Amino acid sequence: MALQIYAYMAHSGGVADDTTLEMITAAKALDADASVTAIVIGSGADLEAVCSDVAATYGEVWKVDDDALAYPNGEIYREILKRILPEGSVLLVPNDTFGMDLAPGLSIKLDVPFLADAVGFDGLDGTVVTAVRQEYSGQVSTHVQADLSGGAVITTRAGVFKADEAKSASGQVVDKTAEAMAGGAPESTRVFVEIVEAEAGDVDITKEDVLVSVGRGIEDEDNIPIAEELAEAMGAAVSCSRPIVDAKWLEKARQVGTSGQTVKPKVYMAMGISGSFQHLGGIKGSPFIVAVNKNAKAPIFQVAEIGVEGDILEYMPALTEKIKGL
Amino acid sequence: MEILVCVKRVPDTAENEIEVNRDGSGIKQDDLVYSVNEWDNYAVEEALQIREEAGGSVTVVTVGDDDSEEVLRREMAMGADNGLLLKDDSFNNSDGRGIATVLKAAVEKGNYDLILTGAQADDGAAQVGGMLAAMLDLPYASLVASLEILDDTKIKVGREIEGGNLEMSEMQLPCVLSIQTGINEPRYVGIRGIRKVAKVDIPVNGAGDLGVSADAVGQAGAAAKRIDYFVPELGEGAEMLQGSTDEIVDQLIELLKGKGGIK
Numbered sequence: 001m002a003l004q005i006y007a008y009m010a011h012s013g014g015v016a017d018d019t020t021l022e023m024i025t026a027a028k029a030l031d032a033d034a035s036v037t038a039i040v041i042g043s044g045a046d047l048e049a050v051c052s053d054v055a056a057t058y059g060e061v062w063k064v065d066d067d068a069l070a071y072p073n074g075e076i077y078r079e080i081l082k083r084i085l086p087e088g089s090v091l092l093v094p095n096d097t098f099g100m101d102l103a104p105g106l107s108i109k110l111d112v113p114f115l116a117d118a119v120g121f122d123g124l125d126g127t128v129v130t131a132v133r134q135e136y137s138g139q140v141s142t143h144v145q146a147d148l149s150g151g152a153v154i155t156t157r158a159g160v161f162k163a164d165e166a167k168s169a170s171g172q173v174v175d176k177t178a179e180a181m182a183g184g185a186p187e188s189t190r191v192f193v194e195i196v197e198a199e200a201g202d203v204d205i206t207k208e209d210v211l212v213s214v215g216r217g218i219e220d221e222d223n224i225p226i227a228e229e230l231a232e233a234m235g236a237a238v239s240c241s242r243p244i245v246d247a248k249w250l251e252k253a254r255q256v257g258t259s260g261q262t263v264k265p266k267v268y269m270a271m272g273i274s275g276s277f278q279h280l281g282g283i284k285g286s287p288f289i290v291a292v293n294k295n296a297k298a299p300i301f302q303v304a305e306i307g308v309e310g311d312i313l314e315y316m317p318a319l320t321e322k323i324k325g326l
Numbered sequence: 327m328e329i330l331v332c333v334k335r336v337p338d339t340a341e342n343e344i345e346v347n348r349d350g351s352g353i354k355q356d357d358l359v360y361s362v363n364e365w366d367n368y369a370v371e372e373a374l375q376i377r378e379e380a381g382g383s384v385t386v387v388t389v390g391d392d393d394s395e396e397v398l399r400r401e402m403a404m405g406a407d408n409g410l411l412l413k414d415d416s417f418n419n420s421d422g423r424g425i426a427t428v429l430k431a432a433v434e435k436g437n438y439d440l441i442l443t444g445a446q447a448d449d450g451a452a453q454v455g456g457m458l459a460a461m462l463d464l465p466y467a468s469l470v471a472s473l474e475i476l477d478d479t480k481i482k483v484g485r486e487i488e489g490g491n492l493e494m495s496e497m498q499l500p501c502v503l504s505i506q507t508g509i510n511e512p513r514y515v516g517i518r519g520i521r522k523v524a525k526v527d528i529p530v531n532g533a534g535d536l537g538v539s540a541d542a543v544g545q546a547g548a549a550a551k552r553i554d555y556f557v558p559e560l561g562e563g564a565e566m567l568q569g570s571t572d573e574i575v576d577q578l579i580e581l582l583k584g585k586g587g588i589k
Binding site for chain 1: 337
């Protein structure tokens, strides 16, 4: 029997997130015969715009529209979803910062299995799904099984399921607001105050063509100038991965990744960067990636064009010296 | 302020290459270096800073085996007042929900104002904090990158969202927070600190002590069952350059010139 799958639509400022086009592919990867309903929660004109956008991809769109839902709040949205989802529903949620906030607790409230950060589905046997996950920063993969007969909450990684650009559906938008708000807006003890934007830095790495990007392999704050010298020789800018910012060796504005900047360079030098999916999520535009890493198993080598198994503290100075001599 | 911090002993991925064992039942254990989950260190540091400001105590807890005691001692050497090891054969192979079930029982035996976890651990699921909060019916915020105590009942948290922006919210205590790296600078633990807590008694609670039923945890209670570990067949990946450092550098320069990487 084909599954009925619900897909949560991430959106912001009236614009559907890229993942809205990926969720339908994820749902079909789970069950090719599934019927898939999109769920869009929010308020006002922004919500309407997102609904009409995703209706081009999904045959059915459920919308919940209320002023109290204008900003996504995990506590409130959990209760809304609990009110509208039929018993035994399978819900897919993108594994973004809101999905991480929403989904694990929702699985408890619905009393259903939870599968986190699925990067693929490897078969559905009756009602038992086999999902593919990654562990240890992407160094190994696992198969995880769960029985979907009583429903499930599954988060899916952004960027791994191919976006369905066909936009060939003309979905029906069903207003679920009355059902969702019956009994009033859910209460929350977590009250949204404001968004504080990340500080801008002295260099805008999003505008640079060539980036020398350093990760843990730089080992020590005192070694940062080695990367700066290479960048200077190449006419590039220095960027970095998260651990370097956590250690306060470089400013936040230099961080590439989903929790940092999204860059679109022509050439990306990944120096001592393992290549977590959060880091790779910040690299767009298919640059020429050169990776140097001591760990031959580092995931960065799967996305790089050119790899060198070695120590960046050896290769970066050697490169600098030769480039200066050109 | 009474604070509980949930921590985990994990293989240090910065120090190890993680490889799948022969039959795919796990990862190769030879020579693995273990440490405290990186995110948990930030959670413990945050708890210590709150205690320094507001008073109270910090307890570190883990679900694990005898080896897990070392990570509790390490966090106690950082300054945590108490350690608590939750250990029982029936806890083995728990999924995230099973771990949260065990932790919930431990939380209910205490009287905590604030419960912290790391945002994620070695399995990358980022699930236990959110599940624990839902089980306890407490407010929850994930990926917390800034934290301010407003008064005895209220805190202000900043969740790190896309682009590194902070989503600021006010929350009621008690609550559960998952802590993101970079929120603070975890203090250094010296040999002397470790020695000081080497003999401190760390209580152990089993399923009976916690009132946790065996069918709710472990492999039996797992709704998400890990079947195997494997290395996926991926595309070709990078062309790996071979040769001496000098030769490789020459190749790199030619390639970079061709791609506009050297201006």
